[in-house]
Amino acid sequence: MKLRSMEMNITRREILRFVGGSALGILLTPVPWKALDDSAIWTQNWPWIPEPVRGESSYKLTSCTLCSASCGLRARCIGNQPVSLSGISAHPLNSGALCSFGIIAHHLRYHPARLSRPCRISGKAGASGSTAMAFDELLLEVAAAINDASASSQTVAIVDGRPGRTASHLFQQFAAGLPNGKYITAGESSLEILGSMFEKPPGPLAYDLDNSKMILSFGVPLLDRWGTPARTARYLQKKSEGKQRIIQVETLQSRTAGMADRWIPIRPGTEAAFALGIAHVILKDKLFRDASKDIAEFETMIAAYPPSAVAEICGVSQDFIRDTAREFSANRPSVAVIDGSANSRHALAAVMALNILVGNVGRKGGVVVHREIPSPVALSKNKMSPISTLDAIPDHSIRAMLIDESLSGSSLPDGLLQKKLTGNGILVSLSPFVTERPFCTQYVIPSPVFLESLAELTGQADRESSSLSLSAPLVPEPAGMVDPIQFIQRLGSAAGVMNIDSGTTEELLKKRMTAIYSEKRGSIFNASNGQTSELKGLTSPDELWNVLFAGGCWMDSPETVRSLPAVRLTSVSTADRIKNIPPESNQLLLLPCAEDVIYRNSEISPLMSKVGQESGLRPSGCKVYLQTATGDALGLTDGCRVMLQTKKGSMQAEVRLDPSMMPDVAAAYSALNQQNIISLCEMNQDASLQPTPVKIQKV
Numbered sequence: 001m002k003l004r005s006m007e008m009n010i011t012r013r014e015i016l017r018f019v020g021g022s023a024l025g026i027l028l029t030p031v032p033w034k035a036l037d038d039s040a041i042w043t044q045n046w047p048w049i050p051e052p053v054r055g056e057s058s059y060k061l062t063s064c065t066l067c068s069a070s071c072g073l074r075a076r077c078i079g080n081q082p083v084s085l086s087g088i089s090a091h092p093l094n095s096g097a098l099c100s101f102g103i104i105a106h107h108l109r110y111h112p113a114r115l116s117r118p119c120r121i122s123g124k125a126g127a128s129g130s131t132a133m134a135f136d137e138l139l140l141e142v143a144a145a146i147n148d149a150s151a152s153s154q155t156v157a158i159v160d161g162r163p164g165r166t167a168s169h170l171f172q173q174f175a176a177g178l179p180n181g182k183y184i185t186a187g188e189s190s191l192e193i194l195g196s197m198f199e200k201p202p203g204p205l206a207y208d209l210d211n212s213k214m215i216l217s218f219g220v221p222l223l224d225r226w227g228t229p230a231r232t233a234r235y236l237q238k239k240s241e242g243k244q245r246i247i248q249v250e251t252l253q254s255r256t257a258g259m260a261d262r263w264i265p266i267r268p269g270t271e272a273a274f275a276l277g278i279a280h281v282i283l284k285d286k287l288f289r290d291a292s293k294d295i296a297e298f299e300t301m302i303a304a305y306p307p308s309a310v311a312e313i314c315g316v317s318q319d320f321i322r323d324t325a326r327e328f329s330a331n332r333p334s335v336a337v338i339d340g341s342a343n344s345r346h347a348l349a350a351v352m353a354l355n356i357l358v359g360n361v362g363r364k365g366g367v368v369v370h371r372e373i374p375s376p377v378a379l380s381k382n383k384m385s386p387i388s389t390l391d392a393i394p395d396h397s398i399r400a401m402l403i404d405e406s407l408s409g410s411s412l413p414d415g416l417l418q419k420k421l422t423g424n425g426i427l428v429s430l431s432p433f434v435t436e437r438p439f440c441t442q443y444v445i446p447s448p449v450f451l452e453s454l455a456e457l458t459g460q461a462d463r464e465s466s467s468l469s470l471s472a473p474l475v476p477e478p479a480g481m482v483d484p485i486q487f488i489q490r491l492g493s494a495a496g497v498m499n500i501d502s503g504t505t506e507e508l509l510k511k512r513m514t515a516i517y518s519e520k521r522g523s524i525f526n527a528s529n530g531q532t533s534e535l536k537g538l539t540s541p542d543e544l545w546n547v548l549f550a551g552g553c554w555m556d557s558p559e560t561v562r563s564l565p566a567v568r569l570t571s572v573s574t575a576d577r578i579k580n581i582p583p584e585s586n587q588l589l590l591l592p593c594a595e596d597v598i599y600r601n602s603e604i605s606p607l608m609s610k611v612g613q614e615s616g617l618r619p620s621g622c623k624v625y626l627q628t629a630t631g632d633a634l635g636l637t638d639g640c641r642v643m644l645q646t647k648k649g650s651m652q653a654e655v656r657l658d659p660s661m662m663p664d665v666a667a668a669y670s671a672l673n674q675q676n677i678i679s680l681c682e683m684n685q686d687a688s689l690q691p692t693p694v695k696i697q698k699v
């Protein structure tokens, strides 16, 4: 493609509009959906749309980096330009399917809000107050802040949304080289919580959903956007054949809730109570198979959660709690999963306790132990910092926070970032786009987008075994882009942190290939011929590299069953934390919700965005969803405007009445910036949102 006009006349207002859009996408979702969405609309509307070149087609194979599903894909190219993307049919991770975002992922590089130079954005001034800088100049300023932090015993934190990469291990080395360095993964996953309940670390844990007979899901979008479209199709197929049951416990009637075998709507923020109610039944009816030393102590601890009390807290019938407990225990192998990004640490622990109680841990179809992917960096003489979580770091103690946003991944709410920074704290972000964070001085370093650079993909933790793929650069990256490995090595040398492994990205990834090859385990999918064979059949690490570079994938062999360390159920410690927060008579509970929950009936492709907006099917502005009866009781009609008022602030929204909503709940969505709604909510120390009472008044 070439641009119709290189003399583009883009107004500042247009750029700012897109800056806001990309910020929303990167902050709130596991992939830059909004940026893609913008690109899709933009390619239909804007004067500088890329014009496809004409010529012969050729095909190149690679892997999608937009989320951890790591789908294999085929790019149709004209000359060197990818013009369409499709799945690789025999690929073990996606079986030929791409999601609607992957299909147009090649548009991302044309997004007009892409950053071309490093910049400093001073607090409160917004993107319009940004100052372009040379990369070296930026490094000097950031290094000075890091040295200042070290001299004054303040913390320097590095946040990683995609742990397990070679770059992640270098981040851990960087943090270990500072007196108060912390390596943080964005959001603690349920499996990390489960790992922490063992007396000794059991190794990396993973859900084995494919081999499970029953999945008890607490808000996990299994049939919406969890994994790949092929994975979703597989769940639906198994469900229709009666081979797998899905019970969805979730406040809103999401797409997964709508298609599950049973949907149990509970009040927002009561997931922990519901899980403990199930645990109570499992123990009382002697349905457990676990012999934890502290099981009697655990039973005493959760004595306050009989089905009668839990039904009251969650707003459900006691029968649902009893039936779910019996089904979960009887249909083994079963597994309980919970959305780590939306729930408190206590809720994650309570749900993981269910897996322990019925003996699902260390069992095929339950929670399995993955082997570590071999990594020479992890074994090098340079020490690595252990993984920390942001909630464990005292408020107002981080002088410099570095965030790798070059690949989309888990993210942290702005409110939490702000709370952890010192008054003069800075935020340093590696990202293709500017994300406005007006609460501090921010440095942004431009990184390449999908198809422009070599990236390493460590796969999803919901398979029987781990995997590794590469995403090869198919087009040249623009000048001045910085990848995560270059970033941390250059920053380390500017700040005098010398204990970071050297080598280019390609050299370090090739070393990892050599380490994997020398283990001689697992299998390898070759995308060029669609064949899967044993790794030990390859003749050299170079051959492994070449296969992965051309859209292939290495899959580890499953861990052979081994005895796990003892586990302590009482580390759940949720019993005294669960509060029933009934709203006052004129209040509801505010629940920020994602756009695709509202669409409910299907995932809307960004290709359809323009049609969706023009037809009014797609929500715009801020909407609040209420049960029809609740709206009637408050004298509100569909489409009227209201003020949402919490202790933290207020904002206007348009009412949508929906019979599927729970009576006490106000689910709010903002097309412009979901952070506005999140800022109205009370936040727990671990960055999860508390159910927040909200007053709704007509304006």
Ligand code: SF4
Pocket: 031, 064, 065, 066, 067, 068, 069, 070, 071, 094, 097, 098, 099, 100, 101, 102, 103, 227, 228, 229
């Ligand atoms: S599901 Fe697959 S195609 Fe879609 S964004 Fe994730 S990796 Fe890309």
